Amino acid sequence: MHPLPSEITPAGVYAQRRLYLQSGLALAAGSALGVAGATTPDGTLPILKGQPSALPGVNTMERPTTLADATSYNNFYEFSTDKAEPAKRAHVLVGRPWTVRVDGLVNKPMDIGLEDLLRLSPMEERIYRLRCVEGWSMVIPWVGYSLSKLIDKVQPQGSAKFLEFTTLADPAIMPGVRSRVLDWPYVEGLRMDEARHPLTLLAMGMYGQVLPGQNGAPVRLVVPWKYGFKSAKSLVRIRFVEQQPVSAWGRAAPGEYGFYSNVNPQVNHPRWSQATERRIGEGGLFAPRRQTQMFNGYAEQVAHLYAGMDLKKFF
Template identity: 60%
Template sequence: MAHATPSEITPQQVYQQRRDVLRQMAAGAAGVTLSAWTGQEALAQSASVVKRPGKLAALAGARSTVSGAQVADKLTPYEDVSSYNNFYEFGTDKSDPAQAAHTLKPRPWAISIEGEVGKPQKLGLEDLLKLAPMEERIYRLRCVEGWSMVIPWVGYSLSSIIKRAEPNSRAKYVEFVSLADPKQMPGVRSSVLDWPYVEGLRIDEAMHPLTLMAFGLYGEVLPNQNGAPLRLVVPWKYGFKSAKSIVKIRLVEKQPKSSWEKSAASEYGFYSNVNPKVDHPRWSQSSERRIGDGGLFTPRKPTLMFNGYEAQVGQLYAGMDLKKNY
């Protein structure tokens, strides 16, 4: 299967339009072009949202006491969180998932836990919902191309699921596999990525208390476009460690290769940490704009190392060259 070129990661038409804006600004046409570009960005953030899925008693979620699990930043509005998404199984534009993900059937659901474990198993969604106490965690997340959000997730530490399977001494990494069903997910019919979507973490990253298996946000079950019924949330990672609609968790000895690495290894490394000193080849990581705070004209703010979670996770990377291990 053919892999995406770097220009396909951000859809080529959108990428080219942004380049045109810069050229036209240099030629003195900034007033008109900025207005047009702002409209395009706003369209993605104000797409019609599918009906809110509603609350579940299991998702009440007490405020988490895990260090770093609560930030004081203003929350990103639900409407923006649920309409500005990267979920290529439903299309490459940010507005596509909210418009197309109604075809996803998040129930019934089950995930398999396998590989280097003493107790491989398959867990249904209802079992997962009761596996550990639900918590609300307000995480700051840096998205692609210098945008960020602040989201109140509901879930519990991924370690609760992994421990249940009893990893053995050969379990060095954790691989996540997402659903890839062309009947439910129209984007899977394209060759933009090598399906199914695969993501990976080192086992110490996966077992860190901040690494969350999320079942909801804003006290409600996850909308389909946000990765229903369960997804990975790693708050100090760049916006590519976000496996959605997970069906399999594999503990493995060798470093897995993520879908983004397969697609464009020069742009997306295995670690994907937020490091403001290391630019993405096509945009800077040194600053960001908050989604929902005024669009293109939102003042930029400096991006923090590990997205502000350095005190909690910096020791995981002691002695590593974080420019080489990007």
């Protein structure tokens, strides 16, 4: 019997695995990503034992999207606007060395490396089985921890009201950066209380392994109650600011992509309805559509952040 297309590992994923092994980021077996701490004598990262998040109501019981589907249908315009191309091209993202600059209105600005990001929360790495919107709806077991851990470490000043996230924009390896589809580098932003919410993650793995390039290696943001473009990939800078940042999509099309971009079935995109959605891996364009859930199903956890706001105005 021939395997289903969703059961076949894409060539880009296979190449990415080999690249990570060659660059010293060892893949772990089973449901663990590898562990935070100093590198071992052979230069690899030790094993980190991910476990289900203890946050109430977070880990969905829905069937996860297959790894093959989640790594072969991706929005990553730095590589291509075609959803299939990032899996073929993003293997060039090497996880080491990698540094994220954290600065702006903080008392302890720093340049923090990947090993230090992992070490930051040595006993609290978690697997979060979350619904998310990555082009289409998916259910992905992310490995990471709450961004609030990093926020606490750098000690924001009282005037810091927002966080601005900047992603890698390297025209030497990212052909999309040479295009004019967006104003590069890709920038996103969150309000401080959104960034501090326990569901806002720094993710360094998925499905028990390091992030594939097309999914935002080696470290990315995951904000599961917002549309996928808010979850910036391949982070290189986090800046604490007083004024609301202008995001890449907010600059390109402010009438279509608001700053908050919460999943909201009652607010349509100007060019299409957002009342229903399709789940990736469930039949493509001919799959039955699902009713979109408010805040992508996380209303119980996050609705209080927007109490009293007109969510049609602040979309």
